[in-house]
Amino acid sequence: MAPKRRAARQSADASTLVIVESPAKARTIKRFLGDGYTVASSIGHIRDLPASAAEVPKNLKGKDWATLAVNVDEGFRPVYIIPTDKKRVVTELRTELKGADQLLLATDEDREGEAIAWHLVEVLKPKTPVRRLVFHEITRSAITKALSQTREIDQRLVHAQESRRVLDRLIGYLVSPVLWKKVGSGLSAGRVQTPALWLIVQRERERMAFVSADYCIPIATLAPAEDSETAFEARLISLDDRDLATAADFNPDTGMLRAGSRARLLPEADAQSVIQALADATFQVTDVAKRPRTRRPQPPFITSTLQRAASTRLRLSPRQTMRVAQQLYENGYITYMRTDSPALSAQATSAARTAVRAEVPQERERDYLPERPRAYRARSARAQEAHEAIRPAGRRFRHPDDLGPDVDADGRRLYRLIWQRTLASQMSDAQFEQTRVQIAAEAGDHGKAVFQSNGQVVVFDGFLRIYAGERSGERMLPDVSPGDRLQVRGIDLGARETRPPDRWTEASLIRELESLGIGRPSTYATILETVQGKYVERKEGALVPGWHAFAVIQLLEAHFPELVDSQFTARMEDGLDRVAEGSLNPLPWLSAFYFGGDIESENDGAGMLRDGLRQRIEASQDAIDARAVCTIPLPGSNGSPIAVRIGRYGPYLEAVENGARTQAPDDVAPDQLTAEVAADLLAKAASGDEPLGTDPASGLSVFLKSGRRGHYLQLGESRGAGRRRPKTASVWPMYSPESLSLNDALDMLAYPRTLGTHPESGTRVTVQDGPYGPYVKCGKESRSLPGDGDERYAKLASIELPEALEILSAPRQPRRRRAQPAALADLGAHPASGANITVRDGRYGPYVTDGELNASLPKGRDPASVTLDDAVALLTARAERVAAQGGRRRRTGTRRRRR
């Protein structure tokens, strides 16, 4: 050991700066490096494409690709910025670099890690020699060895990463706006989230289309002898040599047996008849089969399997799991928690075996530990394997009972799980003996009835001793032999119902995405949050899509089917793999993807979007029928179809037949919103709630309803087939809706009230209530009634013609005065223009204004805290934005430039 350390120090003479991604990793490797090394961390990527218009560099404004920040016309060159939260990191790294005479970039050896290294060089522009340092195991020997094998940055890997980034940006930032336009603002699509959402929607569709079936599987309770305590259950598997239908025999779309199925469907009546026929029958064992079975331990944890196990065993969400794991990692208890490799280092394998020895009786060590250590490799071909499996850290595993006080309860539970799984992965198989007993009895006209029972006994627990499986329960069967007669203790009907496929859970979806190669260990938890933020609710752990999800998926299936396809990522990765190995030039590849290209050529953009994304986006404007994609037909609405439609105010139900509408309930899952339920809701909405009473004049019912802007009254039924729009009236502010009388209601519904005619024009003068409160109207002229709140309504009731004419004859309030809200604060004169600057509260929230130009305050900013300097800065920024817009307008034909 000592000579190696000396060698390392010699190679790095004075001072070498080593940069890794994470501070925790930096602390660890610092221990293995000598005095001549400084270790710093980049905290992940230090540069990225700008996320929003506000981050786009000024010199790009006005270019049509500015918000993409990818110059699609010139080699798909990305424009990188240093995000605000990384500026400090970069400053620190620059400082560190000043004192160094060599720079070693020790980021992960995968696509992203290589790119981080390259960005570091681009940003830091080191004058010193730069080398790439890679190691896959944080041990002294691995690092020492790596120090002697440094290399250059691999540009091919960097190109692959950049292509991945550009592709994701093009998809996300070009397709999402199509959704804003056609479905709803703020929605999103992406290479990863879209197939994830599709899986969730598709599963719900299966549940909506599902037709359940009822069937019976009678279960007999049997025992070898009258006094035996070893009674066991056996289920009927065949009648008259025909197998009974089980769940798998039914077609989920019809609830009938699958076409071609020979299975015998046993309805309840028949089952009862069979049970009666068996009342006096003799039950005799016909066959006893025993066979050994073994079960192998599962591989050590990777991110996806850890999240899954923590979800099912510890009830932790993927996000919680990652947070707890991060703490364990930072405190040195486990290895890195974002990994796709189940491989254990030699050190870990040996530590696991040592730990197992401590857990089993000494004389049985050989039984519990295989002779050779078990080795694991990633199942997915897409795995990048930059780290080893998630396992207890170090060369000696700390026992779960010996954790320090710095670990909280969840930390202890998670550590124990990781410890158990790691040890188990090195242990022997578990061995079982499976027993199958068949019993026959004559069921009269029904023919021979065959019952079967399965038992399982653990012969040797092996790895289960440490890490018990979820389904490792034993079922003992008594020792019986062919020919034995059994006592019947009873026969149960065994009524069953087929069930629709389960919804995805966070854990099962992550597993599915991982097996499809979609997403990365660092993003699984985020993917679920993205999807749940916009499209999906979690109910009792299950992922339930909302109606917007259906609309978005319908649009994408019809117009961007490639994005919905779970193979999309796989094809992209094939291309990127070729870029990484240098056999594919990424530019033609990206170009084909964006501009379209020859699909026969090797640069076909992986055949992902044959016409090219750009053309497809342009065509989508006209090609996509927003009404159609926002209409989701409900299944089973025979004759009078009902659809859920996405409107400006959210999803609503609409009967195609008569146009009747009502808001879609947000507490009813799509698979529960059957046509019958929807029809009920529409009927209820049409009738309204209980009427207050009947209007004697018209004979129509008076309803009290609640709308977006408060309570209102309605005379007659809601709009439906052939009905005219009913008359409505706001409930005046001085009335409380709870104690409203019919007479009060009729009073309010009596408006507009005619006061007389205008003496000059002869036009009728009326007063009424409107969306902006009470007003007086004469032909095209109108004026609000004066006063505040209740006063205006009192005036509405009392006003007569002369006063109304007076109000009408007065000029309208001058625009600006009335329009501009009162100032919240007066900040004084603008230092340059001298204009008075104020803070005001408007429709869109607080803003500052100099009288000419307005600028909104940033979200969450307290209007009281704005200083003159802040206001000037906001106004200046706003002026620049306006100027930039002027530039864009010019391009589209308007010459006017605002300044």
Next chain:
DNA sequence: CAGTGAGCGAGCTTCCGCTTGACTT
């Protein structure tokens, strides 16, 4: 999507993947 007589600051939303705190609840 209550009806509907005015007039008022628009500008932004969005992707995926790598990492931690700094925030708030």
